[in-house]
Amino acid sequence: xxxxxxxxxxxxVIASLLEEYxxxxxxxxxxxxRFTDVDAVIYDEIRSADEIELEAKSDYxxxxxxxxxxxxxxxxxxxxxxxxDFDGRPVLVFGRSCDLHSxxxxxxxxxxxxxxxxxxxxRRRDLIxxxxxxxxxxxxxxxxxxxxxxxCEDGYVFSVDLIDGKIHSNILDESFDKAFSxxxxxxxxxxxxxFVTENDVKVEIxxxxxxxxxxxxxxxxxxxxxxxxxxCNFVCPxxxxxxxxxxFYSDNGRVGERRRVGASCMxxxxxxxxxxxxxxxxxxxxxxxxxxxxxSDFKKRFGYQMCVGCGRCDDICPEYIxxxxxxxxxxAASKEVKS
Amino acid sequence: xxxxxxxxxxxxxxxxxxKHTGKEYTFRMAFKGEVKPGQFFEVSIPKFGEAxxxxxxIGDGFVDLTIRKVGRVTNEVFEKYKxxxxxxxxxxxNGFDVDLYKDSEVVVVAxxxxxxxxxxxxxxxxxxxxxxDKYVIAGFRSPDDMLFRDDLKAWDEKLKLTLTVDGAPExxxxxxxxxxxxxxxxxxxxxxxxxxxxxGPPPMMKFTIIELQKKGFKDSNxxxxxERKMCCGLGKCGHCRVNDTYICLDGPVFNYEFAxxxxx
Ligand SMILES: Cc1cc2nc3c(=O)[nH]c(=O)nc-3n(C[C@H](O)[C@H](O)[C@H](O)COP(=O)(O)OP(=O)(O)OC[C@H]3O[C@@H](n4cnc5c(N)ncnc54)[C@H](O)[C@@H]3O)c2cc1C
Ligand code: SF4
Ligand code: SF4
Ligand code: FES
Numbered sequence: 001x002x003x004x005x006x007x008x009x010x011x012x013v014i015a016s017l018l019e020e021y022x023x024x025x026x027x028x029x030x031x032x033x034r035f036t037d038v039d040a041v042i043y044d045e046i047r048s049a050d051e052i053e054l055e056a057k058s059d060y061x062x063x064x065x066x067x068x069x070x071x072x073x074x075x076x077x078x079x080x081x082x083x084x085d086f087d088g089r090p091v092l093v094f095g096r097s098c099d100l101h102s103x104x105x106x107x108x109x110x111x112x113x114x115x116x117x118x119x120x121x122x123r124r125r126d127l128i129x130x131x132x133x134x135x136x137x138x139x140x141x142x143x144x145x146x147x148x149x150x151x152c153e154d155g156y157v158f159s160v161d162l163i164d165g166k167i168h169s170n171i172l173d174e175s176f177d178k179a180f181s182x183x184x185x186x187x188x189x190x191x192x193x194x195f196v197t198e199n200d201v202k203v204e205i206x207x208x209x210x211x212x213x214x215x216x217x218x219x220x221x222x223x224x225x226x227x228x229x230x231x232c233n234f235v236c237p238x239x240x241x242x243x244x245x246x247x248f249y250s251d252n253g254r255v256g257e258r259r260r261v262g263a264s265c266m267x268x269x270x271x272x273x274x275x276x277x278x279x280x281x282x283x284x285x286x287x288x289x290x291x292x293x294x295x296s297d298f299k300k301r302f303g304y305q306m307c308v309g310c311g312r313c314d315d316i317c318p319e320y321i322x323x324x325x326x327x328x329x330x331x332a333a334s335k336e337v338k339s
Numbered sequence: 340x341x342x343x344x345x346x347x348x349x350x351x352x353x354x355x356x357x358k359h360t361g362k363e364y365t366f367r368m369a370f371k372g373e374v375k376p377g378q379f380f381e382v383s384i385p386k387f388g389e390a391x392x393x394x395x396x397i398g399d400g401f402v403d404l405t406i407r408k409v410g411r412v413t414n415e416v417f418e419k420y421k422x423x424x425x426x427x428x429x430x431x432x433n434g435f436d437v438d439l440y441k442d443s444e445v446v447v448v449a450x451x452x453x454x455x456x457x458x459x460x461x462x463x464x465x466x467x468x469x470x471x472d473k474y475v476i477a478g479f480r481s482p483d484d485m486l487f488r489d490d491l492k493a494w495d496e497k498l499k500l501t502l503t504v505d506g507a508p509e510x511x512x513x514x515x516x517x518x519x520x521x522x523x524x525x526x527x528x529x530x531x532x533x534x535x536x537x538x539g540p541p542p543m544m545k546f547t548i549i550e551l552q553k554k555g556f557k558d559s560n561x562x563x564x565x566e567r568k569m570c571c572g573l574g575k576c577g578h579c580r581v582n583d584t585y586i587c588l589d590g591p592v593f594n595y596e597f598a599x600x601x602x603x
Pocket of ligand 4: 568569570571572573574575576577578579580585586587588
């Protein structure tokens, strides 16, 4: 069941949903991109439908609401530890198929790895419902078809495709039907969200990455090319790492807070231990650690690939390093190591 | 929310402070509950941070945490006195299975603060009926850096202890040399079936294992304990991961047959 409606009609739908939900969606920030003359598409809370960027692929992934770059866990006063307050209103998050597929990976770590469920993640996770943005075509660097994340059968409440100025929405959660049917001029119609069936970029991942790849020379190139800025991790929809950070505000240090902030295995400090110990000093080694997490180590533990093929790491890298390219190099080298 | 939140630490009273060296103290902390040697707690100091610290002793209603003062969190811990509280969360990790070491020749090789996580193991070995088949090689940087002096004396009477220091001032009569030096000469009857426990800084572990292999130890008979940066102890923050292993969840104690495949 679905609807076709005008942009104005869709604006009405969003306005009515905003009465109940906070909505996080991709929005365009002029001139904030990889280079100053390029826009950035980031995630933000929106107040109206016209803020939502439905055409361009976002630079950042939809995880921004679930795992904010910085989140306060506790406030400390002189004799009290207080859990941070939390806005408990329900949330809609717009995302593409790759984004929706990434949720399973985030859940895997925060809810399923180890016995404890992460309560700060869970309280956000429990609030969200997803809205699928259909993909009418593949974007630069996308390889979702290779990663089997190009299509969503479920996991969203309704979909949005902007086709020739009209919004096409498939409704999976009937409780959203009334927001659409209430709009004058909305046309009831069977809608199938668009998805891509082919990308220009294709990767092949070896079923099992041989141990010998770890010592391969293919990583050496990145020791000099990569500047360990970590952007590839921060835009990645499946990166979950964080670092704990305690701070105090006032000069006398009586009050403060404990935060967690997004961490990157490419950035200095990720492995530092007391006494000056550090693992993976070379950027090439860090690249190996990151790449093998995405296409091998996660799968060994959980049974499916971590990478969803969104290509955002390639979009953002200031050194034009291509992750998909590296995957294919690993694949070629794996065949060599084996034979 | 309540204590269901695993990030919320609990208050534990400092029952005693045992000073080993100028910057290594054992804090005896009130604790009731299941805990094993080799497991660790996150010592959680509001406004300063958290530090994973191994359990160095377990007793009725307490755990010992032997802490070296090296930075932000540990400095702050050293400001605390008997009777005050520390905030803790844990215990985390798998810990040692002491039963593994019954009825066989055993060698424990530990360096520096590496002695902490195995102190409970050594204690158990010293109480086994065949304690004369249990060897401990403990190394410290210098005579002043020795931890657990009273324990060392007591262990020396029950099992076969080799105590060594990397260097010492003139006139020191004890052993001088790295722990690795003492492995070759161990009078073992059956090294191929003997068991070993190795804990210490990464280079020390590496060279100790090479010596054990030379002596005839099987990799599968060697147990190691690893340290990595840890921000959660819960399998979430990612910092401790090596390959597909989370040191905080699956370790920190591993069979070397498995751990030899770790590539950081
Ligand atoms: C499983 C596990 C068990 C552990 N068990 C114990 C234990 O039983 N006892 C124990 O004392 N520690 C133990 N540690 C280590 C302990 O967690 C760290 O020492 C502690 O986290 C340091 O925290 P901090 O905030 O005091 O230091 P930080 O302020 O974090 O200081 C660490 C940083 O300061 C610098 N630094 C600190 N000390 C030195 C130094 N001596 N030389 C040069 N640079 C230095 C380094 O850059 C380092 O990254 C364990 C660690 C793990 C992972
Ligand atoms: S690969 Fe590119 S984006 Fe990632 S850390 Fe290196 S330079 Fe930065
Ligand atoms: S280890 Fe690196 S690649 Fe893996 S989730 Fe953490 S930051 Fe991302
Ligand atoms: S310490 Fe955070 S995942 Fe292991």
